[in-house]
Amino acid sequence: MNINKITNGNELAIALEGRLDTATAPRLEAELNQSIGGVEKLVFDFASLEYLSSAGLRVLLSAQKIMNKQGKMTVKNVNETIMEIFEVTGFCDVLTIE
């Protein structure tokens, strides 16, 4: 999985490429721990995300929780399969999806 970060002041944009699963979720978690401090706007771009499992969802949830206190988090460019996952798990209510 490739994590592409772009920082713009207190805005952080993260684009994910590939699979977010049990093997790769810890990396995203580490990246977020490192960079999320002081961020007021966090945007996830899932245009190139092919696969999402529960491990990934958990990392997204903890990020959402942090951002709820600091500012705003959105997820954009979600494909059909991923959208289905969000709906089935109820995450579409937890996350802000564009």
Next chain:
Amino acid sequence: MKRFFALLFSALILLLSLCSCSGGSESSVSENGEKNLVSDFEESLESFDNATLGVIVGSIYDGYSRELFPNAKIDAYQSFPDLFQCIKQGKVDGFLLDTPNYNAARRTDKNLSYISIPGYSVEIGYAFGKNENGSNLKSQMDEFLGALRADGTLDAIWDEWCGEVEPTENIEIPDLSANEKELKIAFDSSRKPFVYMLNNQYAGFEVEVLYMFCEKYGYNPKIEDAQWTAGVAGLKEGKYDVVSCGIYITEERKESVNFCEPYMIADIIMVTYENSAEKAGFFASVKESFEKTFIREDRWKLIAEGVLVTLIISFFSVLGGTVFGFAFYMLSRSKYKAISQITKKIAKIYSVIISGTPTLVVLMILFYIVFGKSDINGITVAVIGFVLTFGSFVYGQLDMTVENVDKGQTEAAYALGYSRNKTFFRIVLPQALKMFIPAYTGEIVGLIKATSIVGYIAVNDLTRMGDIIRSNTYEAFFPLISVAVIYFALTWGVAGIFGIARKKIDPKNRKNKNILKGVAR
């Protein structure tokens, strides 16, 4: 950008050389007169006990210097003009020399002085082959010199060439072409005042005497210009009958050549230098150096001749080497396994030998051993030598670049129905050439520079001409730097041409409309 730096670089070199040029000039005269007469030689020579002395590598002066001045530092150089340059620059404090050589140099630089060294002298003469022909010539020469000595002619000629005044008139060269007997002479035209070029004609003490000798004994002189080492080596093979270069007669040399009785026994002196108070202006000395090197006596013609020789050797070597290497390579690709295997084995052994042998050694082996007895031209030998080395490179480089073209494309071509040869020329070679050309260009540049060694096999190329001028003018650096600049211009020109060719060959540089010429889209 590159061109700018190249020009800047050559300008810098010229500037640096002129700084060392302006060290000595003609326009001032020492106040103490011309010679430094010393009464007690021990007292004045004492100052040389701890000095730095110059000698020619392996010459008799080497031995004498160490004998006379055991505590001095001895630095060895290649030629007399080098020693004169060094003493001017203060690199050496003095050096031993014979009086004729000294006198010739002093004409152009009055800052030179000398101290006599009584009891030391050199014998100078002509060298003949150690064979029956040589012995006969020696007898004739001894007889001839005896006659000249008897009626005072020898001394007169000696004073004319080896005195303090620079000769200005050329020898009247007689037409001896009617004579049947040939005398093969090797003149080393960098040995003023014995043999040198005056107004682009042979001149000097030995030249005049030798022409008179030919006239008297009915010889037709066949002259070749050869550096004295090449000349002496040629004597053995019978390539030359006589070597004329102001050679010193030593016991060791007598073992391999026949010398005539010395025509002169010259005193040995210690050459010294005193920088005069007045120095000519910077630009004045630049102008003077330029004038001496190129204008005076039309010396630029020598340079032009040298450039032509260098270009001829380079051109034919590259042409021959490319054809030779390419043909051999195509042979190694023969579909007959036997032929290709043998070719490859030969090529491997050959390239190991060639790349392990210095080109100079290859040339000398060809000149002195392989073609020693034949009458072959030095330029031809040089071309053959370079064809052998360049050809080896072409073969190896072709082999490598063709290997690098991936085999799959060859298979695809075969699968389409291309024959072996068509595949090679249409698919593989065009792609190999792209990689081949840069290395090829580099090798050509290297070859042009490598031709500078042909002076050793009696060919007067650009470098040797520079040396000849250097020994006639006693100016070391301006001739050298100009020669360097000319080489640079030549190689730069060649590299430029090939750079353009490379761009034109690159398939991606073609315009679409040219690719599809004649096709309606």
Next chain:
Amino acid sequence: MIRISHLKKEYPNATPLKDVNVEINKGDVISIIGPSGTGKSTLIRCINRLETPTSGEIWVDGKCITDKKCDLNKVRQKMGMVFQSFNLFNHMNVIENIMAAPMDLLKKSKQQAYDDGMKLLRTVGLADKAFNYPDELSGGQKQRVAIARTLAMEPEIILFDEPTSALDPTMVGEVQAVIKDLAAKGLTMMIVTHEMRFAKEIANRVFYMDEGGIYEDGTPEQIFDNPQKEKTARFIKRIKVFESTVMSKDFDFIGFNTSLEEFGRRSGISQKAIYRMQSVFEELCVQIVMPELTGDFVLNVTAEYSQENDSVCVQMKFSGKHFNPMESDNILSLRLAQNAADSIEYSQCDDGEYTNLITAKIK
């Protein structure tokens, strides 16, 4: 059209072809499958003599091409070959690649070669890339150009040597489409491939190669669904069934997913279905079951693709105490697993070490 008689190809360390005898008819589309090293590529490379047979004879249209006197170049001009590594001519652009052979060998005029070439480029869908150079194209595009290049010589038979093996999964489809198109037009073809679904769909005849020759030769239905001989059956089963055993929590998760993906591609399963298989495994086995396992354990996963139902049946069995993952607290993973599978059933079992069994059906 092609008759092969007692073909033998021997190398210093191996003899991939011991004794091959077969006849190939005009219009045949033959898929050549089999384990690695069984001479599949060697066979077709002998047919166009890129390999020289050690012994035996090959007759093409009545001419004996194994004969020394045969004009190989002329014979090859009537055959085309498409390579695994494309092998386009790098110093020519696309249209030149296609025009080269017809102009040089068939002496076609430049105009004619250009027109015909552009037409072929259009059929493979790459007319706009005519002036690009091979290194500017993707793998799939290169292969399509390669196919157009062989077609330009109007061959009577085209040999394909693993045409999609070097391609990214996303580009395999575009090349297979072009090849299917050619088959539909009635071209005689021989295709060495590892893509089983493709091999079955496109061919009218399948060679399973093993033991130094054509081990079994039949229609796709015969070979794939009803193999007669033992080794064929084993091979087919292997490619239809995926099996893997995990014995430690530190197993190679990424490697597992990759083999599962390869199995899916081989069977021609859609990418979505592959993700679902992986999801079922990841959520049920990794996220729910494995945390419950203590000490030494074994976990076995098999997946079998059924063409009739167009579905995959994934069976996961594991050792240790009885535990029904469907009753787990991990709602998140459960939801995802249930979303991925049509049905998930748990049962206790008594199968050697295995005490628990989960069966999931995925469309």
